[in-house]
Structures are given as C-alpha cells and as structure tokens.
Amino acid sequence: MAFNSPSPLLSLPGAVAAEGPDEGVAAHYGDLFKEQRALADGTGFVDLSHRGVITVSGEDRLSWLHLLLTQHVSDLPSGRATEALVLSAHGHIEHALSLVDDGSTVWIHTEPGAQESLLAYLESMRFFYRVEIADRTEEFAVVQLPAGSIAEPPEGATVRETAYGRDLFLPRAELRSFAEAYGPPAGVLAHEALRVEAYRPRIGMETDHRTIPHEVGLIGSAVHLDKGCYRGQETVARVQNLGKPPRRLVFLHLDGSEVSVPVHGDAVRLAEEGEEGRKLGFVTTSARHHELGPIALALIKRNVPVDARLIAGPEATAAAQEVVVAP
Template sequence: MQAHSPASPLLSLPGAVAAEAPDDGVAAHYGDLFREQRALADGTGFVDLSHRGVITVTGEERLSWLHLLLTQHVSELPPGRATEALILSPHGHIEHALYLVDDGETTWAHVEPGTQGELIAYLESMKFFYRVEVTDTTGDYAVVHLPAGSITESPEGVAVRETPHGRDLFLPRAELESFAAANGPAAGVLALEALRVEAHRPRFGLETDHRTIPHELGWLGSAVHLEKGCYRGQETVARVHNLGKPPRRLVFLHLDGSEVKLPGHGAPVRLAADGEEGRQLGFVTTSARHHELGPIALALVKRNVPVDAGLIVDATAAAQEVVVEP
C-alpha cells in the first residue's frame, strides 16, 4: 500500500467536509456542493488536489527516455504544452495514468493519490544508461486546479498544465494556505468529479480495473499516440485498434432522480428488461450529483450491450449515452 500525502491544511476552512478514498486528505465539499459546482462551471474558485502524487523528471534525456515508456508522443514535447499518458502492462492493461507538462528543464506529472511510489519504482527500473533523475516531490508540491475560464493568475515560477478543462498548478506546498486566502472560494473534489463525469473523462482507479485497456475508455484520443511504437503493451493497442473490438465500453448514465442514494463504485448494471435478477452486463465506475443534470454516472459495460437499451443500476433506471462506440 502506497503512502498518501498529508492531510491538507485547507480542511480547516469553514464548512470543509473531508473526502473519502481515493480522495481522502482533501475536502469533499465546503458546505454547498451545487454552489461549488456552479462556481467551477462559471470559471471561478479553485479545487485543492494536494492529495495527488507529484513526480518530476530531470536530465537532458528526460523526454526521449519517457517517450520509450509512455503511450504518448513526448520526445519533442514543447515547454508548457500539457499532455497525458499511460503506462501499460505487457498485455496492454492500464497500470498508471500521468498528467504531464515540461517547463524546458523539468517534466512535471501528477498521478493518482498514493500511486507515485510504485510508479517511481518502475521508472527507476527502466533508467538503464539514460541520464535522468526521477524524484517524488509530493511532499514539496501540491496540485491546485483552476477551472476553465478562470482569470486567476498563475503564480510566477510555478509549473502549469493548461488544458481545455482548466489549469493544474504545481504549487509549493508551503504556499497552499496563502493561495487559498487570496483566490477563494474553494470548491471540493465532489464538484470537480461531477464535472468530470459530465465530460465523460475517465480516471485511473475508478474507471479502470486490472484488465482495462485504453480503447474501452476513449483514452486513445488524449493519452495514446497511435503512430508511435516502442512502449510496453503497444502490440495490444495496435491489434485491438485495427480489429476495433475492445471487450467493454464506457457509457454515460442519466440515473432516475427519484432515488436518494447514489450507486457506489462497482454497482451492477443490467438490462432494464431483465430486471434486478438479470445478468450483470457491467458496473458503475463513478456516480455524482450534478447541479443541472441530477444524478449521473459513468459505467463500464460489455461491448455488445445495445446502445439504445434501457439499463438499471441496482433498482434505479438508467438511460445511457454512448461514450465509446461499440
């Protein structure tokens, strides 16, 4: 079991309610989930993601070396350009997801909470003769997320990942409280998760299990470069891409709003026509309450589930939207 980051000092802010795993250590919300969601959707506030792991890679050969290990094309990654990448098993199953940016001297990446130790151990085992240094900087740097459209200025000298979904700052951990005081209001991770589910964006450890391949989650577009080889699991990626038949596919679910309780991770998905005793065809990966859409979820289902079929999660009716084409 990997060590997690220390609990965030922002848990002392008024109204803060601590999140549960895998996001323990930061706030789930600060007393008003929907207000926090609307603020993020409007481009205001920030999200404390200081529980996420942070690693840095330095050395002149860092990008050419990472290029050999990652699913993404990074050998010529320009300074300041954000990208994301995966590390796969020899059989093509997802083992790590990295959210990267290079500042011209250092490659910065944040990863799921507590996974940085295992990731670094793998990277260290692959250094060979390359002149690179891999460092766990989680204790020194905290990830802070600014939503798309935010006018908050990024602090000078701080590495920034800017994407269509917002900016991730690699903020010195000692500056977290002063940043929060100057740039509030804070929004909890539940607000950000609801917007992530709405945007159909997968998250390692929630949308994945031990046998997930990138094709099932729609990660080919953003985290996998199909024109490069030379990485572990590439043969599986190419074969499934050419055949076009991943065993499962990610779907977006609109859940019946009359149910009070959201389905948990792993809740079974079945055909509505078969009822609660029908054969399980998939499982919920993330569920959320959205300020406009109501209860929503992502789920992983068998590829051959009809795209127009009504589904149920436990006893809750669910209408599906296609994320990954069958």
C-alpha cells in the same frame, strides 16, 4: 512510506473531508451545487493536493519517457500539457500521467498514492539514460483553476493548461496563502461531477486490473497510435485494427426520484431482466450534478445495444445511456 498528510485546507470553514481515493482533501465546503456552479463559471479552484507529484529532469528526459509511455513526447514543446499511460505487457492500464515540461524538467501528477509504484517502475527503466527522477509529493501540491478562469497563477508556479482548466504545481507550504488569494475553494465532489459530465475517465474509478485504453476512450488523448514501441503496444495495435474492445464506457442519466444513487462497483443490468438479471457491467463513478441531476459513468459489455434500457445498483435505478465509446 506513502505521503498521507491531510491538506491544510481541511481546516477552512465548512470543510468536510473526502473518503476513499480522495482522502486527505475536502469533499465539499458546505454547498456542493454552489461549488459546482462556481467551477462551471470559471471561478474558485479545486484542492488536488492529495495527488502524487513526480519530476523527471536531465537532457534525456523526453526521449527516455517517449520509450516508456503511450504518448508521443520526444519533442514535446515546453509548456504544452499532455496525458500518457503506462501499460502492462498485456496492454492493461497501470498508471495515468498528467504531465508538462517546463524546459528543464517534466512535471507529472498522478493518482493519490500511485506515485511510489510509478517511481519504482521509472527507476527500474533508467538504465544508462541521463535522467533524474524524484518523488516531489511532500514538497509540491496540485491545485486546479477551472476552465475559463481569468486568475493569474502565482509567480513561480508550474502551470499545466488543458481544456478542463489549469493545473498548478505549488510549493505545499503555500497552499493556505493560495486559498486566501484565490478562494473560495470547491471540493472534489464538485470536481468529480464536472468530470463525469465531460465523460472523462479516471484511473482506478473507470478502470480495473484488466482495462485497456480503447474501452475508456483514451486513444488519442493519452495514447498516440503513430509512435515507436512501448510496453503493451501490441494489444493497442491489435484492438485498433480489429476494432473490438471487450467493454465500453457509457454515460448514464439516472432516475432522479431515487433517494440514493448507485456507487462505484454497483452492477449495471438490463431493465427487462430485473434486479436479479444478467450483469452487464458496473458503475464506475456517480455524482449529483447541479443541472443534470444524478449522473454516472459505467463500464459495460461492448455488445450491449446503445438503446438498451438499463438499471443500476441495488435499488434498480433506471439508467438511460449515452454513448462515450462506440460499440
């Protein structure tokens, strides 16, 4: 059964529960833009305790994962963070893993609710390898200290340090005491706004059942092009050599005069053709940014000109694009 216990931090003053894929943690604590500015300034933290946590231990853990993942991890140094994908046989993205090895165990966090299917896949591929795989979601929670934070992680926490902040794997029972020591927290809406600003795709938001890594800019960061065979590698190699993924991720500056902003799944169209014109793609994530105003990521057809005037959503909101993945 999936772990669905809400975060204890939802009882903090001002906490408003998130919906959709982030259900179980706070969307915000009363002031979205203040929370964004705090994270941008390197203060506070984000409660990501709804994310799934899996550990892989045993002496074959890295060499075994190397065979399954898109990333080169066979000689991953202890403490170095990386990202990896699990692809289908046709090269479509199934799972995204944020991982770090602590010298004896690989700690992984993944999208909320995805840990069960990921665990089932890993278990099915264990064979004779000396590995132990465990779902640790009920025991451990993920929180993130923002980039630039000078706060020292609590003793005993496993730390995954990236350019975007430090992910901490904490005993779930310590979440409340962590918040008292490291607060005030920021909600996931602030975290998502900064993610959109940084052009960072999220599995399940910027992807659908047929997304391949090239479309969303994950080559390099999560896909290593010079490693051995893994499931879906043929598609990655073919697209890399031909250079023609069918779609591409774009960043959108949205018209700030509109009351509402387009949401996930809303159509993106050519402005010249109007609201009922040809659909070019869809909005993947939208946000209200404390400096940039309304912004979004979208997945559109590769051959859409980079200077094309776009509209998004049912209100035909004007959307100026910035290139994330080159056509």
